[in-house]
Amino acid sequence: MGSKGLKALIVNRNGKSPDAMTDPAGFKKAAKVFAKAVKEDMFSGYVLPPLGTAVLVAPINAAGAFPSYNATNGVFDGWEKISGEALAATLQERGGKTTHMGCAQCIIHCSNEFVDPQSNYVTASLEYETIWAMGGMCGIDDLDTIARLDFLSDDIGVDTMNTGVAMAVAMDAGYKSFGDRKAAIEMVEEIADGTDFGRILGNGPAAVGKHLKHHRVPVVKNQSIAAYDPRAIQGMGVTYATSPMGADHTAGNVIDKNLDSFGGSLNPLKAEGQVEVSREYQIDVAAFDCTGLCVFANSAVNTNAKAAEALLTMIYAKFGTRLTSADKRALGIRVLKAEREFNRKAGFTKADDRLARFFYEEPLPPHNTVVIVSDEEMMADVARSIKPYQDAYTTFLRLPETGRNKEEIIAEMDALRAKEESKWKDGFVSGAVYHGDEAHIDFLNRVYTINSQTNPLHTDVWPSITKYEAEVVSMTANMLNGDKVTEDPDLDDEVCGVVSSGGTESILLAMKTYRDWARDMKGISKPEMIVPITAHAAFDKAAQYFNIKMIRIPVDADFKADVAKTRDAITPNTIVIVGSAPSFPHGTIDPIEALSELAREADIGFHTDACLGGFILPWAEKLGYDIPLFDFRLRGVTSISVDTHKYGYAAKGSSVILYRSIELRRHQFYTTTDWPGGLYLSPTFARSRAGALSATAWAAMVAIGEQGYLEIAKKILETAEVIKKGIQEIPELHILGDPLWDIAFSSETLNIYRIMDVMGEKKWSLNGLQNPPGVHICLTHRHSQAGLAEKFIADLNDAVARVKADPDKETDGVGRLYGMSANIPIKGVMDAFLKRYMDLVYKL
Numbered sequence: 001m002g003s004k005g006l007k008a009l010i011v012n013r014n015g016k017s018p019d020a021m022t023d024p025a026g027f028k029k030a031a032k033v034f035a036k037a038v039k040e041d042m043f044s045g046y047v048l049p050p051l052g053t054a055v056l057v058a059p060i061n062a063a064g065a066f067p068s069y070n071a072t073n074g075v076f077d078g079w080e081k082i083s084g085e086a087l088a089a090t091l092q093e094r095g096g097k098t099t100h101m102g103c104a105q106c107i108i109h110c111s112n113e114f115v116d117p118q119s120n121y122v123t124a125s126l127e128y129e130t131i132w133a134m135g136g137m138c139g140i141d142d143l144d145t146i147a148r149l150d151f152l153s154d155d156i157g158v159d160t161m162n163t164g165v166a167m168a169v170a171m172d173a174g175y176k177s178f179g180d181r182k183a184a185i186e187m188v189e190e191i192a193d194g195t196d197f198g199r200i201l202g203n204g205p206a207a208v209g210k211h212l213k214h215h216r217v218p219v220v221k222n223q224s225i226a227a228y229d230p231r232a233i234q235g236m237g238v239t240y241a242t243s244p245m246g247a248d249h250t251a252g253n254v255i256d257k258n259l260d261s262f263g264g265s266l267n268p269l270k271a272e273g274q275v276e277v278s279r280e281y282q283i284d285v286a287a288f289d290c291t292g293l294c295v296f297a298n299s300a301v302n303t304n305a306k307a308a309e310a311l312l313t314m315i316y317a318k319f320g321t322r323l324t325s326a327d328k329r330a331l332g333i334r335v336l337k338a339e340r341e342f343n344r345k346a347g348f349t350k351a352d353d354r355l356a357r358f359f360y361e362e363p364l365p366p367h368n369t370v371v372i373v374s375d376e377e378m379m380a381d382v383a384r385s386i387k388p389y390q391d392a393y394t395t396f397l398r399l400p401e402t403g404r405n406k407e408e409i410i411a412e413m414d415a416l417r418a419k420e421e422s423k424w425k426d427g428f429v430s431g432a433v434y435h436g437d438e439a440h441i442d443f444l445n446r447v448y449t450i451n452s453q454t455n456p457l458h459t460d461v462w463p464s465i466t467k468y469e470a471e472v473v474s475m476t477a478n479m480l481n482g483d484k485v486t487e488d489p490d491l492d493d494e495v496c497g498v499v500s501s502g503g504t505e506s507i508l509l510a511m512k513t514y515r516d517w518a519r520d521m522k523g524i525s526k527p528e529m530i531v532p533i534t535a536h537a538a539f540d541k542a543a544q545y546f547n548i549k550m551i552r553i554p555v556d557a558d559f560k561a562d563v564a565k566t567r568d569a570i571t572p573n574t575i576v577i578v579g580s581a582p583s584f585p586h587g588t589i590d591p592i593e594a595l596s597e598l599a600r601e602a603d604i605g606f607h608t609d610a611c612l613g614g615f616i617l618p619w620a621e622k623l624g625y626d627i628p629l630f631d632f633r634l635r636g637v638t639s640i641s642v643d644t645h646k647y648g649y650a651a652k653g654s655s656v657i658l659y660r661s662i663e664l665r666r667h668q669f670y671t672t673t674d675w676p677g678g679l680y681l682s683p684t685f686a687r688s689r690a691g692a693l694s695a696t697a698w699a700a701m702v703a704i705g706e707q708g709y710l711e712i713a714k715k716i717l718e719t720a721e722v723i724k725k726g727i728q729e730i731p732e733l734h735i736l737g738d739p740l741w742d743i744a745f746s747s748e749t750l751n752i753y754r755i756m757d758v759m760g761e762k763k764w765s766l767n768g769l770q771n772p773p774g775v776h777i778c779l780t781h782r783h784s785q786a787g788l789a790e791k792f793i794a795d796l797n798d799a800v801a802r803v804k805a806d807p808d809k810e811t812d813g814v815g816r817l818y819g820m821s822a823n824i825p826i827k828g829v830m831d832a833f834l835k836r837y838m839d840l841v842y843k844l
Helices: 024-040 042-051 053-062 084-094 128-134 143-156 160-172 181-193 196-202 205-211 234-242 274-289 295-303 305-319 325-345 374-386 406-425 438-450 463-479 482-487 503-522 538-546 563-569 592-602 617-622 691-728 752-761 788-805 831-841
Strands: 097-100 111-115 121-123 496-500 528-532 549-553 574-580 605-609 639-642 655-659 670-672 680-682 742-746 767-769 774-778
Touching: 024 042, 024 295, 024 305, 042 053, 042 084, 042 097, 042 295, 053 084, 053 128, 084 097, 084 111, 084 143, 111 143, 121 143, 128 143, 128 160, 143 160, 143 181, 160 181, 160 196, 160 205, 181 196, 196 205, 234 274, 274 295, 274 325, 295 305, 305 325, 438 691, 463 482, 463 496, 463 655, 463 691, 496 503, 503 538, 503 574, 503 605, 503 639, 503 655, 528 538, 538 549, 549 563, 563 592, 574 592, 592 605, 617 691, 691 742, 691 788, 752 774, 752 788
Parallel strands: 528 549, 528 574, 574 605, 605 639
Antiparallel strands: 097 111, 111 121, 496 655, 639 655, 670 680, 742 774, 767 774
8 A cells, every 4th residue: 555655544443333234144044155165165174274375385386486585586495494384383393373263253264373492472373475475585494583574574564575575675686695584584673673774675675676776676566576476377477467456466366277286277387368367366356355255265256156156145135235246247347447546546557567577588497487478468459550551561571573663652652641641631630740731741842852862961062951951050049049149248159059850869969968068178977967857758868878867856736847956956966957848748838047047057058948849939929928938048048959840840850959159069069080981070960861851941941931930829829728728618627737739638537548548539649648647739730720629629528528427447548658649559658568669660
């Protein structure tokens, strides 16, 4: 519960009077039948009472599925010393209790009372999961040590499984040694003493892994796995990953379907059948848990028809509601959906339905297998979505033996264009195509054709491209008040820049420039950049590429960067602060004036990311909108990224990165003078570039002009006002932040991703957001078509009504991938998944 943000449970000490039974005599009669079936069941009646749950040590270890030494082996060398048989023998020898009523009115008696060699009480009870977590996972094969650890955990009030796994992670990271009994006890005692490490250990394995910078942390949703390694029992991997309870062993324990010793028929090392059996077991257990009965009693229900019938009879006798087996299954599904909704509100998404990466990458001895189930099944839908033409058109794996007819090639391309054009042309796509009028596209295509062979690498061959790029930079700079810098008599700056291939490259170039500037001018060898959490993901990419430490700054209730937290984050290693104008997720403008002043005072860089807003905000200001300062009028702003291929209406693949001074820009350039091929210089990452793209940027800007940009901006902003008003009039929705035209919205009462799915069915391709969950529509010139804003609101009202009518239906897709249609059904978005997705993009 703690991992889900739950801080406390409030219990009414006055209690609650039991509800009257519908049929007391019928309940008593059915209860006797049920109890008899439980006692006669092989597992609950004959195996558990003498040996307890520790009976599982031997068969799970024999199956190579007993995670040991922090899940580096599926077999524990000292398993015989901590097995159920060893435990029973020890208790019998010392006078402890092997059969003990662990719960009130228990009829199974699977608990035990552990005593020391002098027959003194130590703890009750040593369960299988505790023996595993504080035994095998930590390399400890001594029952007395495990019992002491269990007592300490109970005394402190921490879970033995999470605590044991947390200790195993610490041992695996080198903090202590596997098998060190004394160290294990001291670690748990640290929790009670409240030491710094004790507090971390008490927060579980994920906290320990983060503190010790150790990647082998076997958790899902911050809860430790249980005593069944998913690499040796694939179905348990499905349960751990998909159970809303986290890596839970009771929610869908499928060992009986996998292991020969339990009569299983599935191959535990194969994927076949594992997803289905895990799903059905999770549904079954979720329903059974509603009865308040022990999960071990469910063994009788699943193997004895009389027990199953008696259970339904008891429910009827208690509540007067007659349930069928189908009703029971429906109840289980309702419970699981409620649990998932709780998780969603706690901040979990489908991206959290995944095991730790090492389970997919590190083979587990003795079978030397990895988890193989979920990825392939998840990717199947994605593959169909991104390769819809695979069966309809020829796939070329090799060069054709003879060239193909050019007219056929053009015809095929025209056919594909026709299939895809309607997706954006009618204005149903968020962002993506920013102008799209046919005459404008034809004009850009003509410009591209004229310049298709040009390359700015060869300035002597195509000086025209040099002209175009220099003028694009100048026009963009002056639009953002770069001329004010040059005219200021107190400043010796001159705004300059280069043309890049897109916003991401502009951002990467800027961050590389600040890194090199700080290294050369200030001697900073461990650079840091301060970035709001809502800033574009390209800044994360820059941090990774250029080895810059990223300091993430929270945003306020309006999704704007926190100025005070930014001030506190500045260190001697800070090289640049970043602000967005506006941010992609919520369309809000960070407090650039205050943030850039912090940068100026600290003598560091400040970068305004205006990739999205650079060609809208200047015109919005001229139209009378209240636009906060974000450009070179602020002395602290030292660079700005602006995309010409968005609201500059150029062809895709062009952007501008501007700097406040020529001296700063020089740190972007790459030169080498000793290459045998001659002197080499490169202003951007790519040396050869398509000059035609720069030509389209120049042509678009010159053709549209200030008046044209002003008129289009006016239409877009007026459309935005209609849509914002329409959203505000829907009671179940609210707008996130205070956007101008990139409008994000969410819901406190409905699943916003379901609403997005329904809008997808109506052909609207919107962007899904996360942290918090939301959806946005980035308005473009396409959305200013007559009647389209009203249609969007009408469709949105209908989508809300449909979701409201069936709120429990789960979403099939999620549009959290940048630039991807919400129609693509992606499940489990995360690092490894995304990389495999990109593998699919390039796979034929």
